[in-house]
Amino acid sequence: MxxxxxxxxxxxxxxxxxxxxxxxxxxxxxxxxxxxxxxxxxxxxxxxxxxxxxxxxxxxxxxxxxxxxxxxxxxxxxxSHGAHVTGLIYEEDTLNLYMLDYENEDYGASLILDKEIRKAIWQHLGRNYFVMPSSIHEVMIAPDYDILDPEDFFKIVRDCNASRAIVNESDILSYEVQWCTEAGLIINARAKEEFLNVMKTVNELKE
Known part of the structure; x- marks a missing residue:
């Protein structure tokens, strides 16, 4: 090198x-x-x-x-710049949300690309979770309690991206919601059920 x-x-x-x-x-x-x-x-x-x-x-x-x-x-x-996780409330405490970003810097959404940070978030939550692209500066984390359908999170993202009071048009990151596992795997949230079914089949074959 x-x-x-x-x-x-x-x-x-x-x-x-x-x-x-x-x-x-x-x-x-x-x-x-x-x-x-x-x-x-x-x-x-x-x-x-x-x-x-x-x-x-x-x-x-x-x-x-x-x-x-x-x-x-x-x-x-x-x-090394330091990941900052803030607890948030959405719709009168019906859904626990967290924001991942830099405390004093822009472009903190890239922190979700760090597999070790994704695994640390899982350890904190104790469960799989959804990642919503709030903007190029931060992402939203929502624990997966198997209550809401992934499409509910896609709707939240669409609604937020449509509001200039929430995110500037130039800062819109994506309309796609991700889903993360304990191992740090990150996939499209719509593929969650297919992934779980495949893992169930694999585990049954091992027995």
């Missing part, structure tokens, strides 16, 4: 993006990643964090690193 990468890796960061609402410059070979239904890109912050440069594949070649190495380093750099 290029020693220059060791000197800059702590200044890497991840930016979540909604490709349906954002047009990158034509001709740029930006390094793009996906996790579940989330899409994102990587940036290098200036030493004082006042400016950022989007990471390209050409830069990866110059640094002599793979995208996997870049991703791991960016996840660790973002984690």
């Amino acid at each position: 290029n020693k220059n990468f060791d000197e800059i890796k702590d200044r890497l960061s991840i930016r979540m993006i909604n490709f349906q609402r954002t047009n990158f410059e034509d001709g740029k070979d930006y390094v793009i990643g996906t996790e579940g239904d989330f899409s994102f890109y990587y940036v290098l912050l200036s030493p004082n964090q006042s400016e950022e440069t989007i990471i390209t594949y050409k830069m990866l070649q110059m640094l002599d690193i793979t995208q996997a190495i870049l991703h791991t380093a960016a996840i660790e750099a973002d984690r």
Whole structure:
């Protein structure tokens, strides 16, 4: 690995993006990643964090690193900024909600890409949970009590995204709700039942 990468890796960061609402410059070979239904890109912050440069594949070649190495380093750099989880109430305490973001920084939605953070959230809740894309700056966490249908969470996201009082149009992240397990797996919430059925079948075959 290029020693220059060791000197800059702590200044890497991840930016979540909604490709349906954002047009990158034509001709740029930006390094793009996906996790579940989330899409994102990587940036290098200036030493004082006042400016950022989007990471390209050409830069990866110059640094002599793979995208996997870049991703791991960016996840660790973002984690060092500190995840902040806030308890919220929705519709008169009928649904427990939590917000995951940075306490004093923007772009905290990328924290949900960190598998260790997803597993830590499960340990705190003691159950699987839904992830609703509040904006590019934060995501909402809802414990899965097997009471509400996944489509109820999709409706919450649609309603929030439709309100400029809740989220700016330029900050809309996604309309897709994710679902997370104890192991940190993240999948589209509509695939929850299929996943559980497959796991049930696998466990029965093991018996």
